[in-house]
Amino acid sequence: MAATERPLRADAERNLQRIVAAATEAFGRDGLEAGVDAIAKEAGVGVGTLYRRFPTKGDLIAAVMQARTSETVRLVRAIDEPDPGRALAAAARLVAERTASDRGLFDTLVAELPCAQTLDGMRSELLAALEPLLEAAQDADAVRDDITAGDLLAILASVARISPRFWDAPPDLWTRYLVLVLDGLSPRVASPLPHVAPPRRLAGR
Amino acid sequence: MAATERPLRADAERNLQRIVAAATEAFGRDGLEAGVDAIAKEAGVGVGTLYRRFPTKGDLIAAVMQARTSETVRLVRAIDEPDPGRALAAAARLVAERTASDRGLFDTLVAELPCAQTLDGMRSELLAALEPLLEAAQDADAVRDDITAGDLLAILASVARISPRFWDAPPDLWTRYLVLVLDGLSPRVASPLPHVAPPRRLAGR
Amino acid sequence: MAATERPLRADAERNLQRIVAAATEAFGRDGLEAGVDAIAKEAGVGVGTLYRRFPTKGDLIAAVMQARTSETVRLVRAIDEPDPGRALAAAARLVAERTASDRGLFDTLVAELPCAQTLDGMRSELLAALEPLLEAAQDADAVRDDITAGDLLAILASVARISPRFWDAPPDLWTRYLVLVLDGLSPRVASPLPHVAPPRRLAGR
Amino acid sequence: MAATERPLRADAERNLQRIVAAATEAFGRDGLEAGVDAIAKEAGVGVGTLYRRFPTKGDLIAAVMQARTSETVRLVRAIDEPDPGRALAAAARLVAERTASDRGLFDTLVAELPCAQTLDGMRSELLAALEPLLEAAQDADAVRDDITAGDLLAILASVARISPRFWDAPPDLWTRYLVLVLDGLSPRVASPLPHVAPPRRLAGR
DNA sequence: CATGAATGAGGCTTCATTCAT
DNA sequence: GATGAATGAAGCCTCATTCAT
Numbered sequence: 001m002a003a004t005e006r007p008l009r010a011d012a013e014r015n016l017q018r019i020v021a022a023a024t025e026a027f028g029r030d031g032l033e034a035g036v037d038a039i040a041k042e043a044g045v046g047v048g049t050l051y052r053r054f055p056t057k058g059d060l061i062a063a064v065m066q067a068r069t070s071e072t073v074r075l076v077r078a079i080d081e082p083d084p085g086r087a088l089a090a091a092a093r094l095v096a097e098r099t100a101s102d103r104g105l106f107d108t109l110v111a112e113l114p115c116a117q118t119l120d121g122m123r124s125e126l127l128a129a130l131e132p133l134l135e136a137a138q139d140a141d142a143v144r145d146d147i148t149a150g151d152l153l154a155i156l157a158s159v160a161r162i163s164p165r166f167w168d169a170p171p172d173l174w175t176r177y178l179v180l181v182l183d184g185l186s187p188r189v190a191s192p193l194p195h196v197a198p199p200r201r202l203a204g205r
Numbered sequence: 206m207a208a209t210e211r212p213l214r215a216d217a218e219r220n221l222q223r224i225v226a227a228a229t230e231a232f233g234r235d236g237l238e239a240g241v242d243a244i245a246k247e248a249g250v251g252v253g254t255l256y257r258r259f260p261t262k263g264d265l266i267a268a269v270m271q272a273r274t275s276e277t278v279r280l281v282r283a284i285d286e287p288d289p290g291r292a293l294a295a296a297a298r299l300v301a302e303r304t305a306s307d308r309g310l311f312d313t314l315v316a317e318l319p320c321a322q323t324l325d326g327m328r329s330e331l332l333a334a335l336e337p338l339l340e341a342a343q344d345a346d347a348v349r350d351d352i353t354a355g356d357l358l359a360i361l362a363s364v365a366r367i368s369p370r371f372w373d374a375p376p377d378l379w380t381r382y383l384v385l386v387l388d389g390l391s392p393r394v395a396s397p398l399p400h401v402a403p404p405r406r407l408a409g410r
Numbered sequence: 411m412a413a414t415e416r417p418l419r420a421d422a423e424r425n426l427q428r429i430v431a432a433a434t435e436a437f438g439r440d441g442l443e444a445g446v447d448a449i450a451k452e453a454g455v456g457v458g459t460l461y462r463r464f465p466t467k468g469d470l471i472a473a474v475m476q477a478r479t480s481e482t483v484r485l486v487r488a489i490d491e492p493d494p495g496r497a498l499a500a501a502a503r504l505v506a507e508r509t510a511s512d513r514g515l516f517d518t519l520v521a522e523l524p525c526a527q528t529l530d531g532m533r534s535e536l537l538a539a540l541e542p543l544l545e546a547a548q549d550a551d552a553v554r555d556d557i558t559a560g561d562l563l564a565i566l567a568s569v570a571r572i573s574p575r576f577w578d579a580p581p582d583l584w585t586r587y588l589v590l591v592l593d594g595l596s597p598r599v600a601s602p603l604p605h606v607a608p609p610r611r612l613a614g615r
Numbered sequence: 616m617a618a619t620e621r622p623l624r625a626d627a628e629r630n631l632q633r634i635v636a637a638a639t640e641a642f643g644r645d646g647l648e649a650g651v652d653a654i655a656k657e658a659g660v661g662v663g664t665l666y667r668r669f670p671t672k673g674d675l676i677a678a679v680m681q682a683r684t685s686e687t688v689r690l691v692r693a694i695d696e697p698d699p700g701r702a703l704a705a706a707a708r709l710v711a712e713r714t715a716s717d718r719g720l721f722d723t724l725v726a727e728l729p730c731a732q733t734l735d736g737m738r739s740e741l742l743a744a745l746e747p748l749l750e751a752a753q754d755a756d757a758v759r760d761d762i763t764a765g766d767l768l769a770i771l772a773s774v775a776r777i778s779p780r781f782w783d784a785p786p787d788l789w790t791r792y793l794v795l796v797l798d799g800l801s802p803r804v805a806s807p808l809p810h811v812a813p814p815r816r817l818a819g820r
Numbered sequence: 821c822a823t824g825a826a827t828g829a830g831g832c833t834t835c836a837t838t839c840a841t
Numbered sequence: 842g843a844t845g846a847a848t849g850a851a852g853c854c855t856c857a858t859t860c861a862t
Contacts, residue, residue, distance in 0.1 A: 012821080036857060037824095046823035047858085057857065147385070155382050158363040161315075170401045177360055179398050180352070184389025193384050196375045214841065217846055241832060251848040252833080258846095262832065422842075446836060447845095456844035457837085467836065557795070565792055568773040571725075580811045587770050589808050590762070594799025603794050606785045624862060627825055651853060661827040666854065668825095827859075838848075 018043040019050050023064045027104025032061055034104075062119070065108045069122040072098050076129040085142025088133045089182055092156055093175075095126070099160035100174045106161040126153055144190040155181055223248040224255050228269045232309030237266055239309075267323040270313045274327040277303050281334040290347025293338045294387055297361055298380075300331070304365035305379045314362040331358055349395040360386055428453040429460050433474045437514025442471060444514075472529070475518045479532040482508050486539040495552025498543045499592055502566055503585075505536070509570035510584045516571040536563055554600040565591055633658040634665050638679045642719030647676055649719075677733040680723045684737040687713050691744040700757025703748045704797055707771055708790075710741070714775035715789045724772040741768055759805040770796055 022043035026034035036057055040047045054060035075094055081087040099105050108119060130149040137143040159181055163173030183189075227248035231239035241262050245252045259265035280299055286292040304310050313324055335354040342348040364382045367374075388394075432453035436444035446467055450457045464470035485504055491497040509515050518529060540559040547553040569591055573583030593599075637658035641649035651672050655662045669675035690709055696702040714720050723734055745764040752758040774792045777784075798804075 015822085035855085040824090046825095048824065048860085049822050051858070052821075055858095151381065151385070154367045155364060155385060158367055158382075159360060162359050162363055172399070173401050175399045176356065176401055177363075179396050180356070180360060180389040181385070182389075183391070183394040183396050184385040184387075186388070186394045189388040189391045189394050191384050191388050194377070194380045196378050196381055214844090214846070216840070220846080240830075242830080253835085253849065254847050256833065260833090425843085445834085450845090457846095458839085458844055459842080461837070462842075465837095561791065561795070564777045565774060565795060568777055568792075569770060572769050572773055582809070583811050585809045586766065586811050587773075589806050590766070590770060590799040591795070592799075593801070593804040593806050594795040594797075596798070596804045599798040599801045599804050601794050601798050604787070604790045606788050606791055624823090624825070626861070630825080650851075652851080662854080663828065663856085664826050670854090672853065823862080825859100825861080827857100829856100831855080832853090834852080835850095836848100838846100840846085841844080 015043070015045050015049055016053055019045060019053060019060075020064055020067060023060055024068065024104075027061065027064055027107075028102040031103040032107040036060075061104070061108065065105060065119070066122055068098070068102065068105055069125055073125050073129045076126075076133070079133070083142075084133070084136035084140040088137040088143060091130060091133050092152065092182060093178060095130075095153065096156045096160040096174060096178050099157050100163065103161075103164070106157065109157040123150075123153065141187055143185045144187040146190065146193045147185065152185075220248070220250050220254055221258055224250060224258060224265075225269060225272065228265055229273070229309075232266070232269055232312075233307040236308040237312040241265070263323065266309070266313070270309060270324070270327060273303070273307060273310055274330055278330050278334045281331075281338070284338070288347075289338070289341040289345040293342040293348060296335060296338050297357065297387060298383060300335075300358070301361045301365040301379055301383050304362050305376075308366070311362060311366045314358075328358065346392055348390045349392045351395065351398050352390065357390075425453070425455050425459055426463055429455060429463060429470075430474055430477060433470055434478065434514075437471065437474055437517075438512040441513040442517040446470070471514070471518065475515060475529070476532055478508070478512065478515055479535055483535050483539045486536075486543070489543070493552075494543070494546040494550040498547040498553060501540060501543050502562065502592060503588060505540075505563065506566045506570040506584060506588050509567050510573065513571075513574070516567065519567040533560075533563065551597055553595045554597040556600065556603045557595065562595075630658070630660050630664055631668055634660060634668060634675075635679060635682065638675055639683070639719075642676070642679055642722075643717040646718040647722040651675070673733065676719070676723070680719060680734070680737060683713070683717060683720055684740055688740050688744045691741075691748070694748070698757075699748070699751040699755040703752040703758060706745060706748050707767065707797060708793060710745075710768065711771045711775040711789055711793050714772050715777075715786075718776070721772060721776045724768075738768070756802055758800045759802045761805065761808050762800065767800075 019039070023034070023039045026039045026042060036050065037047055039060075040050045043050070050060070054063060072095060076091050079087055079090050079094070081090055099109070108122075127149045130152060134143065134147075134149050134152060138145050156178075159177040160174050162177050163169045163171055224244070228239075228244045231244045231247060241255065242252055244265075245255045248255070255265070259268060277300060281296045284292055284295050284299070286295055304314070313327065332354045335357060339348065339352075339354050339357060343350050361383075364386055365379050367379050367382055429449070433444070433449045436449045436452060446460065447457055449470075450460045453460070460470070464473060482505060486501045489497055489500050489504070491500055509519070518532075537559045540562060544553065544557075544559050544562060548555050566588075569587040570584050572587050573579045573581055634654070638649070638654045641654045641657060651665065652662055654675075655665045658665070665675070669678060687710060691706045694702055694705050694709070696705055714724070723737065742764045745767060749758065749762075749764050749767060753760050771793075774796055775789050777789055777792055
């Protein structure tokens with residue numbers, strides 16, 4: 001079973017990691033428009049090598065973002081905070097921070113290209129990590145009851161990229177908006193949400 | 206003799222409108238990356254015709270987006286609602302709705318490219334239209350005091366594009382998030398906002 | 411017979427002259443690449459008007475250059491200098507000066523495009539004007555016997571544009587080269603010229 | 616490990632040479648306006664291939680013309696002729712011959728576009744090769760003292776393109792003009808040259 | 821298996837010329 | 842007859858992807 005994907009040769013493995021590293025860097029800095037050639041060069045490999053691993057630029061994007069997401073998930077899971085409301089806030093900040101600092105991550109969530117199936121996995125993972133925190137917070141009446149983890153993720157990602165868009169904005173402007181969003185999650189204000197079916201892709205359930 | 210800019214010939218006027226219509230459609234659908242040639246074809250004219258009116262793709266973008274913005278401003282100004290809180294909510298909904306349905310509009314507000322000066326004007330107009338409503342709402346204690354029109358616009362634009370990004374999301378998913386945002390503006394929840402200087406370009410003052 | 415070309419209406423005549431004037435200016439300044447639209451605008455007429463008179467850019471070029479040439483011919487004929495050698499030198503300077511200051515004129519003589527037939531006329535006129543001066547100078551032993559008016563014209567035109575080509579050249583650098591050329595025409599140095607048939611187009615006979 | 620720039624792959628090398636050959640041909644025939652796409656097609660490669668080697672049309676021009684120039688310089692240096700006057704004449708003939716047969720070379724020396732810095736190098740190389748020959752000739756009283764290598768090059772290039780401009784001119788018409796120019800260089804005729812500062816770019820010193 | 825060369829569609833833009841008003 | 846709008850081929854260049862070495 002483990003034999004199905006026999007481990008890569010040492011150098012191949014190393015190349016793979018260098019590619020992913022370079023792509024992470026490039027996508028983070030320049031967004032998904034980062035050129036494939038540039039990434040290969042940064043990684044110190046030929047384009048061919050890159051394409052052998054990732055038959056399509058989309059595949060590379062998926063892989064990189066998958067990694068970024070898994071990392072995020074790990075960090076979310078590592079949150080050690082007894083108070084459910086504060087735990088959720090911490091998670092929210094974490095997700096927002098990562099999106100804020102990674103243009104590619106934002107592009108991924110925003111991209112209106114049909115790379116759907118690949119991205120679904122990422123979102124699902126993230127949702128799975130956020131859900132327990134959200135439910136706990138809701139049970140503790142720290143957060144309104146009518147929102148889903150999908151809602152949370154969507155709104156966080158959207159708001160997180162606000163500062164870098166403006167050339168003279170302070171780079172942490174997004175923290176401002178994060179506070180507003182969190183305030184909007186308070187049960188004290190809970191206006192009735194319209195009953196639109198949340199997107200399957202986002203909510204995952 | 207007639208007006209400041211003598212009116213275009215009938216057919217030219219018609220073509221101009223067809224170009225603008227096609228561009229509006231294309232930018233709305235595909236974002237600002239929509240190709241010039243495709244727009245010309247959609248409009249049923251040669252590229253040359255398009256370039257006669259808009260010597261640069263940027264000019265076309267500016268014209269189309271300016272029109273969209275002015276329209277928005279007009280609609281915002283036309284809001285007739287005595288209650289300040291509801292008036293602001295109506296304006297927010299309006300802006301969000303238009304951004305939600307127009308990918309170009311979003312790109313314009315979000316673009317990280319230095320087409321600054323042209324787009325700044327648009328933002329300023331919008332801000333000028335929103336400011337009185339926001340102030341009135343704040344005076345009436347319907348909205349927290351610590352946010353600016355810039356904040357409002359930035360967060361609205363960001364949130365509004367949420368639904369269209371997901372292929373199986375109901376097209377009005379953004380309404381859900383709008384409610385959350387508006388709730389976050391309530392003075393009842395007002396957590397202290399971090400003191401980051403809001404961006405000059407957005408806030409305008 | 412005179413009725414064949416009935417005189418243009420007054421305004422048409424004026425337009426024609428404005429076009430020629432604008433084109434002269436533009437070609438002189440920017441060379442033959444000067445755009446037709448720009449010329450029409452400078453002339454204060456529509457492109458259509460221009461094209462009515464000159465069905466082709468080539469025709470416009472021909473007309474303008476013809477005019478410039480006729481002017482040159484007139485000036486050459488007006489040279490009033492009893493000494494044959496000095497008369498020829500004056501003519502040479504005149505032709506060179508005009509070529510030096512008119513990029514279009516140079517382009518015309520240099521252009522390797524097949525507008526042959528139109529330009530032939532010009533050259534012939536110029537040659538007809540230069541020939542008597544040259545012959546007189548040769549009879550007076552002021553100039554070597556083995557060159558033709560075609561030779562003279564060709565070499566003058568070539569040398570005249572030298573200065574403007576170099577950005578930091580003094581604008582009258584060509585005068586330097588003109589002297590060298592004239593010295594080369596002296597009978598005192600006359601090396602045997604190779605017997606290549608001079609070009610029909612240039613020599614005209 | 617091998618050389619400074621490791622040699623290209625066999626096929627790449629072949630393509631590179633085909634590109635350079637096609638460009639040399641095209642520039643020689645049509646001047647520097649020759650289209651990039653056409654050159655690529657002539658070379659039997661895609662445009663992309665061409666642009667991989669020469670990121671800019673200017674780079675292609677520079678490379679091709681640099682090669683042509685270096686070749687010329689080598690040939691000039693290889694002149695083996697004890698008599699200083701005849702040596703200079705041979706060099707002049709060589710430069711003229713090459714310019715006569717290569718419209719691109721002429722455009723390079725003549726171009727009024729500010730691609731200065733690249734082309735300057737070429738001119739300097741050529742001047743450096745001509746200078747010793749000129750000085751020797753001047754020391755031997757075979758050539759007038761008041762001209763510089765810059766003068767020589769400028770006038771040669773200008774005169775060399777005379778024949779190809781006329782469609783029915785014998786292709787070696789320039790040889791005729793070369794003789795005239797050389798005669799003009801004779802110390803026996805030396806009229807006083809006007810004291811215009813020769814262009815720095817041309818004279819080099 | 822890695823390399824990087826090759827490909828070519830597609831993007832923005834210019835300009836001589838035609839044609840509806 | 843004048844106008845200037847319309848046309849579209851052609852120019853330079855980029856970039857995801859394929860393929861020979």
